[in-house]
Amino acid sequence: MSKLRFTISVSLDGFVAGPDQSVEEPLGRGGEQLHEWAVRLRSWRQAHGLEGGAVEDDDENDNKVMRESIANVGATIMGRNMFGGQPGPWDRTEPWRGWWGKDPPFRHPVFVLTHHARESLGFDNGTSFTFVTDGIESALDRARQAAGYQYVNIGGGADVARQYLGADLIDELELHLVPVLLGGGTRLFDGAGSDLHGLELLRTLTGDGVVHLKLARGLR
Amino acid sequence: MSKLRFTISVSLDGFVAGPDQSVEEPLGRGGEQLHEWAVRLRSWRQAHGLEGGAVEDDDENDNKVMRESIANVGATIMGRNMFGGQPGPWDRTEPWRGWWGKDPPFRHPVFVLTHHARESLGFDNGTSFTFVTDGIESALDRARQAAGYQYVNIGGGADVARQYLGADLIDELELHLVPVLLGGGTRLFDGAGSDLHGLELLRTLTGDGVVHLKLARGLR
Numbered sequence: 001m002s003k004l005r006f007t008i009s010v011s012l013d014g015f016v017a018g019p020d021q022s023v024e025e026p027l028g029r030g031g032e033q034l035h036e037w038a039v040r041l042r043s044w045r046q047a048h049g050l051e052g053g054a055v056e057d058d059d060e061n062d063n064k065v066m067r068e069s070i071a072n073v074g075a076t077i078m079g080r081n082m083f084g085g086q087p088g089p090w091d092r093t094e095p096w097r098g099w100w101g102k103d104p105p106f107r108h109p110v111f112v113l114t115h116h117a118r119e120s121l122g123f124d125n126g127t128s129f130t131f132v133t134d135g136i137e138s139a140l141d142r143a144r145q146a147a148g149y150q151y152v153n154i155g156g157g158a159d160v161a162r163q164y165l166g167a168d169l170i171d172e173l174e175l176h177l178v179p180v181l182l183g184g185g186t187r188l189f190d191g192a193g194s195d196l197h198g199l200e201l202l203r204t205l206t207g208d209g210v211v212h213l214k215l216a217r218g219l220r
Numbered sequence: 221m222s223k224l225r226f227t228i229s230v231s232l233d234g235f236v237a238g239p240d241q242s243v244e245e246p247l248g249r250g251g252e253q254l255h256e257w258a259v260r261l262r263s264w265r266q267a268h269g270l271e272g273g274a275v276e277d278d279d280e281n282d283n284k285v286m287r288e289s290i291a292n293v294g295a296t297i298m299g300r301n302m303f304g305g306q307p308g309p310w311d312r313t314e315p316w317r318g319w320w321g322k323d324p325p326f327r328h329p330v331f332v333l334t335h336h337a338r339e340s341l342g343f344d345n346g347t348s349f350t351f352v353t354d355g356i357e358s359a360l361d362r363a364r365q366a367a368g369y370q371y372v373n374i375g376g377g378a379d380v381a382r383q384y385l386g387a388d389l390i391d392e393l394e395l396h397l398v399p400v401l402l403g404g405g406t407r408l409f410d411g412a413g414s415d416l417h418g419l420e421l422l423r424t425l426t427g428d429g430v431v432h433l434k435l436a437r438g439l440r
Binding site: 012013014018029030175177179180181184188192196199200201204206209213215 | 415
């Protein structure tokens with residue numbers, strides 16, 4: 001059965017986004033620092049349809065971790081806000097198709113947790129968005145069917161990941177710990193309680209200004 | 221000039237002590253998990269006057285980090301609460317001498333930040349407690365004089381460390397990151413703002429159920 005995985009960049013003080021998130025600054029103040037290690041990698045840029053990437057600066061461990069996180073993913077689950085929140089009034093003339101435009105960087109089925117049923121969306125590059133209204137376990141069942149033996153990724157947000165963690169359903173959790181302080185914003189573990197639900201430290205890899213901590217269940 | 225260092229164990233969700241701290245449970249609920257990696261080390265036990273230690277389970281990196289944190293320390297600075305808070309009524313017949321009894325595990329001068337002047341205390345093993353009422357910079361000056369070319373350690377609590385961090389005075393910060401959740405308690409970086417004051421990641425070492433992250437200033 002395919003494993004459920006969540007990977008996310010987090011600051012030293014535990015935030016996955018900075019304070020004062022807005023449409024202009026969706027990662028909040030300072031939040032872009034969490035992703036600098038990733039966006040300079042050629043592997044990340046290729047997956048997002050971008051050219052270039054500072055290959056000479058690519059860190060071996062960062063690349064290894066990024067390639068792992070992109071490869072062998074058969075489906076993604078995300079929350080409504082990650083899909084794109086409510087469209088602005090300028091979009092109302094046609095159905096809202098999410099933040100990503102015509103080439104969403106998934107290329108596999110995506111299951112969006114929502115309370116509002118709507119028809120699925122398909123894209124030429126293999127991405128589809130299916131809207132799931134009957135809960136996280138149903139979404140996981142459907143994502144696993146779509147993924148076959150590949151991973152199911154949780155695409156965020158942190159609240160969705162905490163729901164799966166709390167339901168004992170996360171098999172792998174990889175934190176990209178970035179040594180900066182954000183001083184406020186969205187905490188990864190806020191309200192997660194004091195139970196890691198069987199997840200234990202499996203691996204630590206140090207990259208260029210980031211430490212990759214991989215936790216997994218069932219190591220013993 | 222001697223460097224100012226702070227080392228502390230912290231949970232994956234950013235706590236240095238669990239919820240509901242009390243005299244009976246000074247580390248709060250679950251807080252003892254943060255120190256399990258340390259207390260089983262022979263190096264830690266020797267420094268605290270204890271026998272034994274599960275030598276066969278000693279992790280090489282854990283030992284390296286622990287030996288570093290014990291060696292070459294010439295003075296310690298701590299807050300009033302770390303020294304021992306207020307004595308209970310059973311102690312009022314003689315001057316309160318802190319939590320540690322007759323053999324405090326320092327064996328060097330300790331400077332206690334407080335608002336209440338009192339005479340210094342000396343112990344046979346080389347430990348002394350000097351009470352400093354004129355602020356953190358004065359305490360650091362005196363600790364540096366006492367330490368010579370050795371380190372000055374911040375003995376805690378987190379609030380004292382944050383004051384020195386905010387004043388640009390910490391040279392090295394080592395976090396022993398323990399992959400557990402405490403779900404509440406004392407946050408290391410609460411109120412620290414979004415500035416690491418020049419500290420950058422210098423080294424990562426993975427131990428037995430703990431990851432040691434060393435940050436230092438002036439790497440570039």
